[in-house]
Amino acid sequence: MTPQSSPDARTSGDFVQNAAAYGVATPRPGLLLTLLLLIAICIVALTAIDLATLSERIASLTSSAEAGKLPVDALRSSQLNSSLFISAFMIGVLALIAFGHNWARWVWLIVCMLVGFLVALGTLMLMFTYSMDAALLKCAVYLILFVLSCMLFAPSCNAWFRRIKEIRNNPRLHPASGAAAATAVPADGQPYHPYAPPGGMSGAPAAPVAIPPRPRTISLAVALFLLNAVLGMVLTVIYLPDMFAMQNALLGEGLMKKLAYGGLVFGIVLMLVVLYFIARGSNVARWIWTVIAVFGFLNAYTALRMAFAISSAYGALTTFSQLVSLAGTILLFLPVSNQWIRQVRLAHGR
Numbered sequence: 514m515t516p517q518s519s520p521d522a523r524t525s526g527d528f529v530q531n532a533a534a535y536g537v538a539t540p541r542p543g544l545l546l547t548l549l550l551l552i553a554i555c556i557v558a559l560t561a562i563d564l565a566t567l568s569e570r571i572a573s574l575t576s577s578a579e580a581g582k583l584p585v586d587a588l589r590s591s592q593l594n595s596s597l598f599i600s601a602f603m604i605g606v607l608a609l610i611a612f613g614h615n616w617a618r619w620v621w622l623i624v625c626m627l628v629g630f631l632v633a634l635g636t637l638m639l640m641f642t643y644s645m646d647a648a649l650l651k652c653a654v655y656l657i658l659f660v661l662s663c664m665l666f667a668p669s670c671n672a673w674f675r676r677i678k679e680i681r682n683n684p685r686l687h688p689a690s691g692a693a694a695a696t697a698v699p700a701d702g703q704p705y706h707p708y709a710p711p712g713g714m715s716g717a718p719a720a721p722v723a724i725p726p727r728p729r730t731i732s733l734a735v736a737l738f739l740l741n742a743v744l745g746m747v748l749t750v751i752y753l754p755d756m757f758a759m760q761n762a763l764l765g766e767g768l769m770k771k772l773a774y775g776g777l778v779f780g781i782v783l784m785l786v787v788l789y790f791i792a793r794g795s796n797v798a799r800w801i802w803t804v805i806a807v808f809g810f811l812n813a814y815t816a817l818r819m820a821f822a823i824s825s826a827y828g829a830l831t832t833f834s835q836l837v838s839l840a841g842t843i844l845l846f847l848p849v850s851n852q853w854i855r856q857v858r859l860a861h862g863r
Contacts, residue, residue, distance in 0.1 A: 537613050538680045542669040548661050549607055555658040556603050562651050563596040569643045590815040598808040605804060609797070610665070613677035618665050624783065626662050725856045727792065730844045735792050737841035738802075742784055744834050748827065749777050755823045791845070794857030799845055806842045810835070 533540040609617035640648040790798035821828030
């Protein structure tokens with residue numbers, strides 16, 4: 514008797530095929546895999562350019578500062594952490610796209626490409642003053658990156674994301690394992706057939722999804738983050754001109770000043786979106802916030818040194834802001850919070 518292969522069986526040994534099928538119920542199209550790989554290469558190239566010209570950037574920022582007033586090592590650490598944080602954030606969004614989250618494509622296009630390019634425009638203008646070749650190379654990489662990002666919305670990619678959405682909205686479309694298929698018996702007594710079309714078998718109606726109430730730890734964490742956002746916005750508006758004057762007189766004028774305030778608004782909007790999904794029990798949003806908080810803590814020493822160099826009150830309030838952020842992040846990972854997020858995931862069938 515000749516054994517029959519299962520329709521769900523995958524050939525082993527093919528790295529591309531295994532990568533295309535990893536973590537999702539239907540293989541990714543080849544175009545999407547290629548685009549994500551090329552975009553990741555562009556991110557690495559942009560980060561390498563920033564790191565290679567870091568010394569020149571620091572020298573340009575401190576060229577008009579008063580001698581001894583600006584902590585150069587703190588500024589270098591701040592610039593380094595900012596470059597690494599932006600790269601990590603972009604890679605994280607790419608990972609969400611690779612696992613079939615369609616909203617991540619729009620976050621990538623709107624946040625990383627459109628808004629991100631406007632913010633990067635200011636750094637490019639400054640880069641032209643100290644490294645013309647690096648600035649031109651960075652412009653070319655940005656152009657390639659934007660074209661690749663638009664191709665993420667190609668027909669084959671759109672069809673794959675629609676298929677992923679259908680599978681997530683209809684658990685019957687998930688490929689059942691052998692043990693689950695053998696033991697699954699609907700309420701009407703009919704045997705379970707793993708390849709039956711959706712709706713092809715009768716059974717008991719699905720019970721309504723019951724979302725457990727939000728624990729106080731999550732509510733308190735969100736409240737602390739909102740308080741911290743308001744405090745950070747007020748401090749930035751008050752002390753940003755002093756920060757510009759401390760780094761470089763040119764940064765406090767014209768387009769750079771507008772981009773700085775635009776970046777502040779963008780950061781607040783991004784934080785509100787993440788907090789909204791945390792309040793709804795999203796584990797992905799919780800980890801996105803954690804990554805942001807970790808980079809903030811890594812940059813805390815630099816931020817505090819520069820804050821105390823400007824004003825003792827600014828330094829004390831910045832220290833308080835860091836402690837509030839740390840307390841809120843800890844609350845997100847208390848046992849009660851972890852249990853609630855698991856219950857929300859089970860309620861949604863994820």
